[in-house]
Amino acid sequence: MTDINKVKVAMAAILINNHLNELVLDDPDELDDPVRVVWYDKNNYPYEDYVTKVMWDGKELSLEVVANEFPKHETLYEYDFAFTNVEWLSGIRDNMLETLRNQGLNPCPVCGKPMKGRQHYCSDGCRKAAAPPPTVQEVIDTANRHIRALVNKLIEYEPRIHAGECPEGEYYEEKDCTGKSCALCRKRYYNKLKKKMLEKYSVGL
Structure with a gap:
């Protein structure tokens, strides 16, 4: 996905379709491609840390990072810099799906809805959405x-x-x-x- 709003909708859909308000991601060393995002403190000093949790309050998303330079977790909201990079968000979405798979679930790769058996997609709509755009x-x-x-x-x-x-x-x-x-x-x-x-x-x- 290259549209940042579509990626955010897809991230929210994963949580909603699994009846979750938050999803703690697997440890960075357990993920294929863990995502680090840049965030700024109150003094506008930049940091770069791994995303450890994705949250949904019913209206907007938020991310939690482990602030390695401080003994605390930092919450980032949709108005923060971390939400301006589509590659970061796409990677976080992939991390969410990978975490669910590691939990023994079989999430649809498009919307995250749990699937049964050997389904590759939960519906024809998701199958079409996953197809690459025509050249x-x-x-x-x-x-x-x-x-x-x-x-x-x-x-x-x-x-x-x-x-x-x-x-x-x-x-x-x-x-x-x-x-x-x-x-x-x-x-x-x-x-x-x-x-x-x-x-x-x-x-x-």
Whole structure:
């Protein structure tokens, strides 16, 4: 996730879906990638410490860090500097899920909701949310696939609309085609029309 608000919503969802007001994270040496955040004291002096707990009061999140230079824990709120870095928050969210897994639970990797059995996601919505966004090329390929389908459908119905009329005549006026095959003429005409339409409307980089 790259949207900081979405990450905070996801963190809150993990607590809510597990009926928790707080979650004490595993010790830093037990986590794959423990997160340290920068915070400032009342004198605006910076410190960098590990996050040990995530809390939710029903309205906003807060974090607890172990202030190594002092024998105390420090609570950081959403207006603090620690909540301005999306990479830190994403890492804390991952630490929350890892802690729940280490407790023997099977949280959904998107919303944290407990799952049963061998489920990978709790719902189709979470499965779709976890899917990576399409690349530019994938979007172009999908658009062109729909465009080709539309053009094919237009070409399919065009001869039916103008049945009995010569497609090469101006405004479908009658013309002398003595000795010519109408079927072959129509096929060539509509193949040419299809090619022009695809060249005009297909999307490219």
